[in-house]
Amino acid sequence: MEQWFNAEQVGENLFKTKEEQTITAPKQTCDLTNLCQFTEGKKMKQKYFYRTAVLSLAVLVSAIFGTSSYNANAAPINHSIHVNGTSLLKVNDYDVLYCTPIGPYVNEEKRLMVPLRSVAELLGAKVDYNGKLQEANIRWRSSEIVFQKGAKTYKLNGTPAQMDTQPEVIQDAFVIPLGVLLRSMNLPFEYMNNKVILKDPAFDQSKIFQRVIELDRGRSIVDNPSALNIQNFKLVEEKNSASETRGSITVSGLNRIGSTIREGKEDLHIIGFFNQTVEMDADFASVDIPDRKRPKVNKEGRVSQSLSYLKVNDPLQYILAAGRTLQTKNERK
Numbered sequence: 001m002e003q004w005f006n007a008e009q010v011g012e013n014l015f016k017t018k019e020e021q022t023i024t025a026p027k028q029t030c031d032l033t034n035l036c037q038f039t040e041g042k043k044m045k046q047k048y049f050y051r052t053a054v055l056s057l058a059v060l061v062s063a064i065f066g067t068s069s070y071n072a073n074a075a076p077i078n079h080s081i082h083v084n085g086t087s088l089l090k091v092n093d094y095d096v097l098y099c100t101p102i103g104p105y106v107n108e109e110k111r112l113m114v115p116l117r118s119v120a121e122l123l124g125a126k127v128d129y130n131g132k133l134q135e136a137n138i139r140w141r142s143s144e145i146v147f148q149k150g151a152k153t154y155k156l157n158g159t160p161a162q163m164d165t166q167p168e169v170i171q172d173a174f175v176i177p178l179g180v181l182l183r184s185m186n187l188p189f190e191y192m193n194n195k196v197i198l199k200d201p202a203f204d205q206s207k208i209f210q211r212v213i214e215l216d217r218g219r220s221i222v223d224n225p226s227a228l229n230i231q232n233f234k235l236v237e238e239k240n241s242a243s244e245t246r247g248s249i250t251v252s253g254l255n256r257i258g259s260t261i262r263e264g265k266e267d268l269h270i271i272g273f274f275n276q277t278v279e280m281d282a283d284f285a286s287v288d289i290p291d292r293k294r295p296k297v298n299k300e301g302r303v304s305q306s307l308s309y310l311k312v313n314d315p316l317q318y319i320l321a322a323g324r325t326l327q328t329k330n331e332r333k
Helices: 011-015 116-123 178-184 201-205 207-215 217-221
Strands: 077-086 089-091 094-099 112-115 126-130 135-140 143-148 153-156 159-162 168-170 173-177 190-192 195-198 222-224 228-240 244-255 266-274 278-280 302-312 316-326
Touching (some): 077 094, 094 228, 112 178, 116 135, 116 316, 153 178, 173 178, 201 207, 207 266, 207 278, 217 222, 228 266, 228 316, 244 266, 266 302
Antiparallel strands (some): 077 228, 089 094, 094 316, 112 173, 126 135, 135 143, 143 153, 153 159, 222 316, 228 244, 244 302, 266 278, 266 316
């Protein structure tokens, strides 16, 4: 049986010390096939999703799972990832659902854990890694933070400090408590809608967000940037021996404006940020790319959207999502 993680069980305890915690959360498995899913020992069932028109920097492709037939001579699948997760982190206008090699998750000690390098670079910090010393050096404004592989201590501007949970190493990536990084970088945060929310105009100047904002054409016609509360997501990826990766990302959101979202306005906007390319809905109809259907969303109703992709030697780095509404053509006149 599948269970979605409910961050409300943990709340602001994500950043408290062990002694302050009073809530017990279910055990979370964090292996490659169930990175963000609670399980009861049963294998996750694979689901397939339909085609979505997407805009790519280098290539426009659509992959249909389940409805399209595979070539009998196609290379065999030799690696797959299935992730069910809940949105736990939002940075400015975008929920951060995945950042290589693992999305934000809550460990057994109820700490919100994130990959150090991916999240630090997403926020705009400079990250250096010393392989000989196995140290990661983070520079943000006037702060310098040094983390060492496997160590529960770190240095903030040269002064030793202690983490209250054990950091992890996943696929050679340092995974640390987000609270430690935020306090070290002196970044304020909010806790709302069961997720940690970071707001700072400086984040939009990071290389990742600069590229996303440049390509996200829908930003210019947004009339409510927070109309939908991003909740759950699912990532399915299959990679074959020819280095082709077929993937599908599905995200769901909840209408939180207190009234019905009219047809044509919904924009649950999924962004797949890869090593070389970026995939997302076009948000504008054109000769080559028609605008997708935008259904009516009832008051407190849910909506989901999917994005499919086919990549060759272009690994997924981030999954971002925006839950917003757009001005219709008539409203833009």
